[in-house]
Amino acid sequence: MKPGRLAWWLVIWVVGLFYLIPMLSMTRFAFQRIPVIKLSFNNVFSKWTIEPLLTTFSDSGFRSSAMLSIWLAIATAVLTLLLLVPTMTIAHLRSPRMRRVIEISAVLPFVVPAIALVVGFAGAFRDTIPQLIRSPFGMVPLYVITALPFTHRTLENGLASLDLRTLIDASRSLGASWIRTVLFVIVPNMRASIATASFLALTVVLGEFTIASLLLKNTLPLYLAYAQGQNPQGSFAVGLVLVVLSAGFVTAANRFGKRVVS
Amino acid sequence: MAGSFKSxxxxxxxxxxxxxxSVFLVWPGIYVFRAAFEKNSAERHPMVEAVTGQYRASFIYSLELSAVSAAIGLFIGSLVAIAIVRLENVRVLRSLVVGYSSVAANMGGIPLAFAFLSAFGMQGLATRLLREINIDLIGWGFRITDFWGIVLVYLYFQIPLMTLILVPAIDGLRRTWHEVAQSLGAxxxxxxxxxxxxxxxxxxxxGFLLLIANAFAAYATAFALSSGGSRLVPVQIRFFLQGETITGKTNLGYAMAAWMVLLTLVLVIGFQTLVRRSERWRQ
Incomplete structure (x- = not known):
């Protein structure tokens, strides 16, 4: 092997270890009942247990915050699709100018960090529609906004790869109504990008901390942050589950995303 | 554009x-700036006070943290991107590294803080392993909650983000350029x-600018690592504006948020301009 290649392999290995070690440490801490100090080659494989995870799963505080996070994630994905798919489809068909407007507006959330967005939101709605701040589902619009740059890009790629005009003309000339056309022609053709966008929205919601923390809503990440003190092993175990889950979502999004392009 | 009703x-x-x-992005944005520019009883304008004294120190700390983690992320992330292009003949390497990078670039928040606490905390596994080979992090004064500790944590999403930005740019380098250079004896x-x-x-x-903006907005990880993170701008804003408590300095909180938006705006515009420039080579 040439020395140059060896150096590049070294880069890959060092960074690979850096990516791997924190995750392995978290796994060990969550599932092995041996303090780091007492850890040695003789007991690396002993006292592993999934009990911390099971105990936490039966905790009512965990259950309510997990349910809340799951519902918020689903609501966010649904609202994202309802808001974007029809609007973007029509813009693609009829108005390149509108398409550009949507494209620019979709990267705006990058400019407003979550912390600024949420304090502005709380201030703006405190005196006008306080219900939005009080109900945890008031956060859904903010989540939609936070995920917008990613979800928009995905759907945009999906739409760009379709011959929309032909599909719609065919469907319409066969007598299908507009609603039928969208539901049974456009949506099935966009299923890969719709799935990708949904996965991205789910990932954003399951990991989001800033917004829920400032509005004092007990989502899963908030539960973890506060349970860390009394139940470190259990909350690290759940943290690991969250990592695996969002890794799965992102990987699924990549898979589907590739199908969008090809 | 026809003027008919239908069109x-x-x-x-x-x-x-x-x-x-407008309702959920523009209005909150405008609210932040309106509240920030509202003159209150304090002698100094909130926008000025937000960047003086201890608050200036807070901004500098946040920006330093972002810039340092972005610079290191830029360097290592680029090395990784070049490495997977140089080692092209190893097929799985590319999809493996790019795949994991997109996972890690999205990582953040509480679970990431947990992972680093269990690896590089006082009782961390990596801390322990390094001590076995006589690298005593804690003895050297390294704390995962300090400046360099947070930098280390941020690198977990900064490095992969840079790799993801650079790989398509490197792909855009045309094989012919390499051949021309070689045939001219380079x-x-x-x-x-x-x-x-x-x-x-x-x-x-x-990429550097995007990485700065990325770290600048990060909040959850620093919050979970607590102590060292408490000087970060987002944590300060939270202090003034959390829930319904009246600290008497709400305007100051909004002013800090307004400065964050302005700084991020500059970074994002810079990023967009540079990306457009770099895409000129790719047709």
């Missing part, structure tokens, strides 16, 4: 999206130094 009516289809953005290193690097510069600089 105008079809524009209504865009209304839900536009209203949604060594591999000369090619990278005098041909590839100048072409990649906009992508590198743009």
């Amino acid at each position: 105008r009516a079809r524009h209504f289809i865009y209304l839900p999206y536009l209203i949604f953005l 060594t591999a290193n000369q090619y990278w130094r005098f041909v590839a690097l100048p072409i990649l510069t906009p992508a590198l600089l743009g």
